[in-house]
Amino acid sequence: MSSPVILHRRASRPASFWRLWLTWALACLLAASAMPVRADGVELSAMSTIRSDEGLELSFSTRFELPRAAEDALMKGVSLYFVAEVSVQRKRWYWRDARASKASRSWRLYWYALTRQYRVSSGGLTQSFNNLPEALASLRGVSGWRIAEARELDEDGSHYLEFSYRLDTSQLPKPMQIGLSIGQGWNLGVERNLGLNPDFSLRTAAASAPTP
Template sequence: MRRHQPPLLPGTPQRVPRALRWLGTLLALLTLCTALHAQGVDLAGLRVKRADGELALDYQARLSLSPSIEEALHRGVPLYFTAQAAVYRNRWYWRDERVARVNRTWRVAYQPLTAQWRVSLGGLSQVYGSLSEALAPLSRVSGWRIADGEKLESGERYYVEFSFRLDSSQLPPPMQVDIGSDWKLGVERTVRVD
């Protein structure tokens, strides 16, 4: 038997079926999740391996820049991206010992007169035709030596703390004052050494 529903009075809101309310909530959550993942660093791969007694690190990241970061780049503001790895030895009796720490900092800048992207690492520079090409060398690194073999003792357990981020401390001082949450770009991971 069907339940009899009383007629709605003029000016009263109609009842929305429960399924439609759930669907609306689900769509709102999906939109929010898409907006949250629109920018950031997605670490697709991170691996630490022993090679010739040394520790080497490989990583692959997918960078999604926010519109304000891309706009700053297109206006000629150089941005700095830093990858850092620290090797620690486990100790049960005290804080873990840091054995080694290395970092790499890339400078990415757009040259408006030549319409080219310049990526610098230390004293070396490379020129690219598009932003995606310019971001490729800093988002994919393999064979990065992070610890010498003489610092690693056999039979000990080690782990690596890795981070990759946009270094906002190297922005021009006027830009550092008004940095919003869309400029927070980074990822951190910890990996055990086998």
């Protein structure tokens, strides 16, 4: 005669177990949400415009940290280029908006091994710095940058700015461009559209808006 088959029924979990498990899961979720998240990008910390007899001048400053991959490339002799671009747009109700002016400014950051200094070149001027923070501070913004001539501004029109500032990876050596990825932190940049008042001052204060 065959032996009887004994079926074992799994005991159900007590309600106290599930309450404990849910409490633990909720605690883990809250802890994860409280962890700081670092986004790669540039914070536009300040921006202002001033209208003069000569035209329109822009001043801005940014905050960012150089990613480790970019800093390593810099120490290996690779130059890094930062570019600021701005256009003054004039609104038109009857057609697409017109560009009144466009201006750009670039900075080249490199390590000069002979003197063990960082150098920043812009507009034909080169400055030397003993450390990287000082070098970065010199290219994070500009003051009194003329972005439009007086003749380009329509006194009766409505204007706004299209502004961008970025680490220009297109000027890196070609082999480096092939291996670039967003996860390495090379996507440093910020873009903003800001309205102008009738006196050509900024309509709203600039807030941070890093590019994704």
